Amino acid sequence: MWLQREISLDPRPRGFHLVTEQVVEAIPELDRLEVGLLHLLILHTSASLSLNENASPDVRRDFERWFSDAVPEGAPFWTHTVEGPDDMPAHIKAALLGPSLTLPVAGGRLALGTWQGVYLCEHRERGGARSLLATVWGATES
């Protein structure tokens, strides 16, 4: 089985957002996979994907705080400033977290740890809608 589909995520404010359910609902065919993988690529360079704690909103707020402290808008060494003060830090944050996730599928469901969820990491103030390209492959139930 091979499947490829673009998923559009609504605009979200700068920060870290749980999107596991939205992604899974966009690919109902996952339930046919006995064993396989789901690859997600975000088609942008100033937002990223991560897999982390899915329960506490304060964890996601602290992610935003640490990343904005570690990659500050006002750093004296930025030269790429034409697209706004949040643009160059957004590229760095996106590279630190990464543009893609590869997630195992078992028995028709994502096989994640109990506390793991998919984060959309929005690094721009007004990033707009974000597109993911999902690719699924594996062996179907016989």
Add this chain to the structure above:
Amino acid sequence: MWLQREISLDPRPRGFHLVTEQVVEAIPELDRLEVGLLHLLILHTSASLSLNENASPDVRRDFERWFSDAVPEGAPFWTHTVEGPDDMPAHIKAALLGPSLTLPVAGGRLALGTWQGVYLCEHRERGGARSLLATVWGATES
């Protein structure tokens, strides 16, 4: 060929630990793959996987030093502190390093660079045993 198996790694102290051999020994079926991939996902949000220098213990000690300096326990902006001072930094470190590795297999063996080894990155003081979900797929020897 498709194979999926959970691998349990014994509890380790906070720090960076080489686990390449342990992972390979848990999947003897790798030797049947002519060409393929091994995907490893750590099923936790305060530990991570990385691929780096496999020879010098001082490299792994310096990893611990840099990460604990860059993501300090005492940062004034942490709000998620209910699970202990090492918890929120552990989530950030885990996201920076990533929860998974995808590694090529060639001729029945992991096809890594000479100096590359798999790190279990334990970011908690007492993280306990850690579980990996290994997924293998590829073409077997004909």
Add this chain to the structure above:
Amino acid sequence: MWLQREISLDPRPRGFHLVTEQVVEAIPELDRLEVGLLHLLILHTSASLSLNENASPDVRRDFERWFSDAVPEGAPFWTHTVEGPDDMPAHIKAALLGPSLTLPVAGGRLALGTWQGVYLCEHRERGGARSLLATVWGATES
């Protein structure tokens, strides 16, 4: 379809370098894939791969500035210094950015966002030639 091939990249100075075209030209068989994936692993521990902005050279210069500021050569806690002052920071930077990329292929071409390109991130002053192991798998056009 399965294909595995080593790609050699010429020596480059320390910094972030766009190599998308060089990688694609080394794998002309991509044009036979209707849907699939390309996995790239850099076989070194002091250089890395990333996917980011493909248009402005100043973005790539700012990447070098941020990473060299965040992982400084003169940090007092380094103990692994026998291979030169740029070696230990190079290992950390390589782990932050990651050793591999998994990229979707659709209709015979890499399916990336408009502004996304593959970076070779060279963290050593004189890293020499760098080897990638490319693995391609997927469904061919029928």
